[in-house]
Amino acid sequence: MSQPPAPRARPGRLLRTGAALVVLLAVAGYLVVQYVTGGEDARGCKVVAGGSGTGSYGLTADQAVNAATITAVGTARALPERAVTIALATALQESALRNLDHGDRDSLGLFQQRPSQGWGTRKDIMDPAYAAGEFYDHLVKVPDYTRLPLTDAAQRVQRSGFPDAYAKHEPDAALLAAALTGRSGATLTCAGLPAGGSPTGPDAVRAALVRDFGRGVLQPAAADAEAAPAPSPSPEISGETSGGRTVTLPVTASWTGEGAIARQSAERRGWQLAHWAVANASALHIERVAYAGREWTAGSTGSTWRPTGADGTAGAERGPGPVRITSGR
Template sequence: MRLRFSRGVITIAIIVVVLAVGVSVGLYQILKRTPLAAPPEASCSVTTPEGARTLLPEQAQIAATIAAVAARRKLPERAVVIAYATAMQESKIQNLDFGDRDSVGVFQQRESQGWGSKKQLMDPVYATNKFFAALVKVKNYRKIPLAEAAQAVQRSAGGYAYAPHETEAKILAAAFTGRVPKSVHCWYPPARTPAPQPRAEEARKQLARAMGSTTITTRKRGWLVAAWSVAHAEKYALSKVGYNGATWVNDLEAEGWQSGSAGARKVELA
């Protein structure tokens, strides 16, 4: 038996189909024009028994450099804590090319006060060496209050401002000096194809510039080198850093360091 539909029913059916097609096309165009969610920005995290902090890659790189320079000069962790607190107050641990009057760099040192040329002061290795050279001349800098030690070096208008950064500075120092293993973790968005080749040799040369000898003589020193390498992973296109049975990989889903086969005599980069 043949079913017969009235002209009105057929008209309604056609309208429904047209509307459905129109809605589908409209949704497709909207979705097509809507950008995909932006990937997370590169970042670093520091986790120690004293607490946890999140850093920008630049901040992590500078923090790692300060620790490396301190190791070269055979300075105690207290010196690193003072340097970090000073850098937090002066520049938020960033290599600024501006500041009050002619102040520039991580520690906002001034050319007019004899710290060096602007080009030199914009080099974190040079600036850190100048800071430590002044700090070790401060009598009892290891024992006096942090703000006093920092102010003796900086001679700023508000020397009291360094003290509030001491707790955070201790967290960073525990991690970047290598005293607390596996405490530095970074991630950066993978590059588009073709991916850049790791520049491990260049990374080692730059570390040697800050640290002098990069020979691993103690596990603490090894973890300092490992932390420096992770902090600079994006800069040198590193996707893996291994040391002392643990491996960092550039994986957003990875929670900290993973078990690996790396030995205790060498930090492996890839």
């Protein structure tokens, strides 16, 4: 006696089964990626509020590099932190801090500047340092821009069709500006896993520093050079502990005042350089950054700034000295 045929699967059930299988495969693939890369933030960065402040902001390694460049260009022009905050908020709105090669009509780059509107050539605008410089050139022409609401100051430069869009980025931009100008020390961390095919070695670090800060970053200020014993005119490449892979940057009190105020300025400058190096860690294969008794190491748990003192705490209390940036081989 023949058996009755098995009931046919309903189309709806097949569809649900197929969808479930796709989801399971996607989850499995995600878990594999996390295992290989060390987590979704393995190449990401995070900035937190300093002191008794609250708040944090996460960003990718590429975004961190662009934010560091925007900040460096502003401080190299001796512009106030407010100018940097405005620039960062503008870039967050216009491009999400990505160097886009497209946009509305002929808009390009971090600030979505348009060659047809006189912002420069396509090649110029795609250079983050150039684009940031152009933004600042226009910003400083806005009367009392530091006293204006951020969205108004940004709109005077950008002339956007969405003039109120910049305001929502102010809290995140302010966190980034505080860290990347050095006012808030040890507040920016990155996983720092190297990106493939990127330039490595101390020469690449030097070139990137000059690109963002100008050549003055490689030597002490004249006033400090008189007081310091035989300083080198350029960063020292130390071969004692890192096989010639460490760039030692002088940190000078060249911004303001004397005495305690000058020292505070030197410390701020040091944290700016240290945070810049951490932001560029993936791009430049930087393995370690040390400053003021603290050290960041790529790939370490939490990528935190750890005290370097012998007892685990005393090192964090040392006064500011040079910034040491150790690159990969």
